[in-house]
Amino acid sequence: MFGLQKQDAKLLLIVIGLTMLAPFILNPFPESSGWAQFNAGYPDLMQRFVIFGIFAIGFNILFGLTGYLSFGHAAFLGIGSYAAMWMFKLFGMNVLPALGLSVVMSGLFAVLIGYVSLRRSGIYFSILTLAFAMMSYALAYSVLATDMDGPDKQGLLQKGLTGGETGLQLTLSDPRILGQQATDDGNLPVPSFFGLEMRSATELSVGDWVFTFSVGYYFSAVVMLIAFYLSIRIFRSPFGMMLRAIKSNQQRLNYTGLNPKPYTLAAFVISGMYAGLAGGLMASMDPLAGPERMFWTASGEVVLMTILGGAGTLIGPVLGAGAIKYMENILSKINSDILHTWFAFLPDGLEDFVVAIIYPFIGKGWHLTLGLIFMAVVIFLPGGIVEGGRRIGSMFKGRAKKTDAASGGKTVAPGQDPAE
């Protein structure tokens, strides 16, 4: 199906099913119950799941396949956002051309940055990409935000190309030559896909449950599925095999008379374009682009997502992105009052003790939990969530010993699916 092997087609179908039914799956608790705060089925968070999923899928094409650890991928995310914003400002609120420009612009920058950075490997490559991303951040923050528009201070560039600290925003005076400058009631227009507004949503109440179906989520989800499909094709293509060869032994590849440079550059550009696409989608969901999207912490985040889910596997990065975004939104909401209600069944002294122990790990301290989980994954489970799932699965099948031996070596035989 779709030119995929049977296993991959099955995986793709499962992912399609899960993303399409996500508003139901992520909303398992009724509104009135105390567990409702663990529901993740609201549009804003679901959109972030899929958008960061795209970002991580793209990063995985570079890091998972070639082993080049880029610490500056957020630069492309930012470039994608700015490009989409300019498309909204200049042409109109349709998201399709905006995403197109995001991908093209981030691709161009990726060619430039990749060409220079890929001349080095290992930690040098990481530092070079980091340097480029931090330069982009600094430029977007200060230089590109200065007025380039002349003395009247009213024009399009009155806050420069990037808008500096406040970020790039829509204004009523933007030209938008193909769309309307303002809606009929004088508000800013909303990004839309041929009339379907990204912000609109319908709600469905079933008993105590409320399910929200947002256009923005489904649009991003479809884009993510296309991106995921493409990444499966890349993983299974001869090109993907070449990238794996680069990871396992670049020297041997050189000796066979092949030049790995074009392949790594292609992988870098593809993953940069994925990041740009994710950035463009972010701007489409919420028309705003700021320099902090390029800061190195954002680059670090996508590394965390990919490793947490499982680098080099198909579905891993998406799972990792989902896990981190879920933790960020849900874990950080829990406060000590909620903890006290949970542990109210314990005797008073013990209750306070338990709450005091758990408290540093939740709420504002969720980064601590993230750091600990991340360390545990790197130390004990280098294959991430996917490998963990596989181990548990094989434990149930009673073949734990056999697969442990097999997963000791991380190389994957050709044609074998590492994600399964």
Next chain:
Amino acid sequence: MDWFILQLLNGLDKGSAYALIALGLTLIFGTLGVVNFAHGALFMIGAFCAVTLSRLLSLSHQVVDETRTDFLGNPLKVDVPYAYDIFGETMGAAIIDWAVPLSILFAIPVMILIGVVMERGLIKHFYKRPHADQILVTFGLAIVLQEVIKYYYGANPIPTPAPSAFTGSFDFGAILGFEPGSIIYPYWRIIYFGFAAVIIGAVFAFLQFTTFGMVVRAGMADRETVGLLGINIDKRFTIMFGLAAAVAGLAGVMYTPINSPNYHMGMDFLVLSFVVVVVGGMGSLPGAVLAGFLLGILESFASMREVIDIIPGINQVIIYLVAIIILLTRPRGLMGRKGVMED
């Protein structure tokens, strides 16, 4: 000419911090072959050692002062630090005032302990893993350390002043024969530079002139052979890790009066320090020090108004720009050796 000296001096204190962190990073990389992304966190913990000690010293209890009354007519309660009780009033006040320099004594054992625990507990298991894994696990550790500090000390910067004897500024202009007041430089920054120079000198002397240092240098060159000679090189490398942590911690302790410590100061410095290490050449100690001062001074010159007017924003990007140029023209950095990190 006075502007030149002023910018040079301004670059020295930041350069000192870069050089000290980069020196520790290089020590760890050169001995253990580990890329330590948690080194910035060690710098930050050092700074918080100073915060902790100054808080400990100024712990106080309330004493009722019968001779004075508050506005309601009740006897006034005065906070008296325990230090006053133990050392007497003048001595106690001096000790509280000198909390930051005293923290050096406090930070050295703490940092060495943290370093040794970190190496034995975590890093040890990553020698055989790829560099990417080492980067990732230390990155995770850095997040954890940072969050722990944030939990106990809050997210806001904590002002930690230098001893009052050093709060003023030094007028270099008058001494060097320029207009008085043309080159004004805070005392503490002079001290910071001097302190960094002493530490760097001590590390080099330790490696160069002691038997321990000689063995460590031999181990850096060829670990296996040294091991075969019956020397327990692992133990010495662990001590070197503790030492590198102490260097980073001391850099942090002394930096507190310059910039109030906050929980993410380590990461801010780490990113730049890595650039410094790479520019200096992975594994080269003199390279790290040289590149640290060089980039600190360059950054200072690039932040001059005259330069920014010509090339806007250059102060923000100069370090990265220099790093890119150097890496592309001199692949091993300024003083890198052959065969280090080239696979």
